[in-house]
Amino acid sequence: SQTIHQWPATLVQPVGSPLSLECTVEGTSNPNLYWYRQAAGRGLQLLFYSVGIGQISSEVPQNLSASRPQDRQFILSSKKLLLSDSGFYLCAWSVSGETQYFGPGTRLLVL
Amino acid sequence: GESVGLHLPTLSVQEGDNSIINCAYSNSASDYFIWYKQESGKGPQFIIDIRSNMDKRQGQRVTVLLNKTVKHLSLQIAATQPGDSAVYFCAEKAPHDYKLSFGAGTTVTVRA
Numbered sequence: 001s002q003t004i005h006q007w008p009a010t011l012v013q014p015v016g017s018p019l020s021l022e023c024t025v026e027g028t029s030n031p032n033l034y035w036y037r038q039a040a041g042r043g044l045q046l047l048f049y050s051v052g053i054g055q056i057s058s059e060v061p062q063n064l065s066a067s068r069p070q071d072r073q074f075i076l077s078s079k080k081l082l083l084s085d086s087g088f089y090l091c092a093w094s095v096s097g098e099t100q101y102f103g104p105g106t107r108l109l110v111l
Numbered sequence: 112g113e114s115v116g117l118h119l120p121t122l123s124v125q126e127g128d129n130s131i132i133n134c135a136y137s138n139s140a141s142d143y144f145i146w147y148k149q150e151s152g153k154g155p156q157f158i159i160d161i162r163s164n165m166d167k168r169q170g171q172r173v174t175v176l177l178n179k180t181v182k183h184l185s186l187q188i189a190a191t192q193p194g195d196s197a198v199y200f201c202a203e204k205a206p207h208d209y210k211l212s213f214g215a216g217t218t219v220t221v222r223a
Contacts, residue, residue, distance in 0.1 A: 032209055043200065044155070044213045051209060059210075090154050096141050097209045100156035 002027035006103040013110050016031050019064075019078040021106050023091030026072065031093040033074040035066055038088040050074060054070060086110045112187045121218045124195075130188040132217050134201035139182060141203040145211065146175060146186045149198045158186070158199075188219075 003026045013019060017051045025031055035047040047058045048066035055068050063082060075090055086109050091099040124130045136144070142163040147155035161168045161175045161184075168175050174187040184201050198218050202211040 034210075043215045046210060049209055057209075092154075094209075098204060099145060099157060099160060100211060101157065103148075105152075105154045107152075 002093070003102065004091060004093055004101060004103040006089075006104060006106050009104065010107045011109070013081050013108065015083055015110055016080050019076070019081050019085070019108070021091075022075040023074040023076075023103055024072055028072070028093065028095055030071060031095055032097055033068060034092040034094070035076050036090040036092065038090060038105075040087075043061075044057055044090065047076070065096045071092065081110045083110050114143075120215065121220070123220045123222060124191045125222050126191060126193060128191055130186075130191045130195065130219060132186045132188075132199050132201075132219065134184040134214055136182050136184060136201075136203045138203060138212070140180075140205050141212075142182050142206050143204040144175070144177060145202050146173075146184075147200045147202065148195075149200065149216070151197075155200060164213075189200055191219075191221050193221050193223065194220060 005024050007022055032051050034049045036044045038044050047064060049057050050068045053068055053071055064076060064078050067103055089106045089108060091103040094100045137181040145160040146158040148158050159168060159170045159173050159175050161177050161180060166177050172189045176185045186199060188195055196219055198216045200213050200216045202213045204211050
């Protein structure tokens with residue numbers, strides 16, 4: 001069966017510090033991968049998606065970037081965090097482009 | 112741009128009653144729809160989906176109804192239980208797109 005992992009689960013970072021969140025998927029090949037951000041009590045905002053290694057589509061211009069160095073690995077990064085980067089970050093995978101399966105999320109607090 | 116929206120942001124339901132969560136979508140070209148349940152502090156969990164060539168689909172205690180004429184989607188939960196308390200999101204997808212467009216979410220609270 002397929003599983004998706006995200007780490008860390010929780011992160012507290014100072015403003016201006018770098019960020020690296022990792023997502024890995026097991027049990028499937030060549031998945032579509034997605035990064036979402038969710039503000040407290042709000043909906044899901046798609047940040048990036050990838051349909052293959054090295055292929056990244058950006059949905060929202062901001063100080064975040066994404067990379068896909070391996071087929072089942074998706075990384076979300078920032079060089080300098082802003083207060084507004086706080087939120088719940090969710091990774092998801094899909095093989096059909098339809099049903100997306102979400103990971104447990106990373107809660108990021110920027111102080 | 113077009114987006115999926117929800118009629119009601121909150122819903123309070125008596126335990127044992129049926130719940131109905133509504134969703135309006137604006138992209139008439141969307142051909143795939145899906146419902147997720149998100150419990151506090153967790154990632155969204157797939158509940159049920161439906162394609163545009165269907166108007167009803169049933170799962171375990173859940174039914175999704177699609178009315179393409181008025182671009183309306185609903186999720187019915189039978190015999191609502193305390194464990195059904197969560198935020199429910201609908202989402203839509205257009206043909207040949209890799210992305211889902213999510214609604215704002217409805218918070219369901221089950222009263223004992």
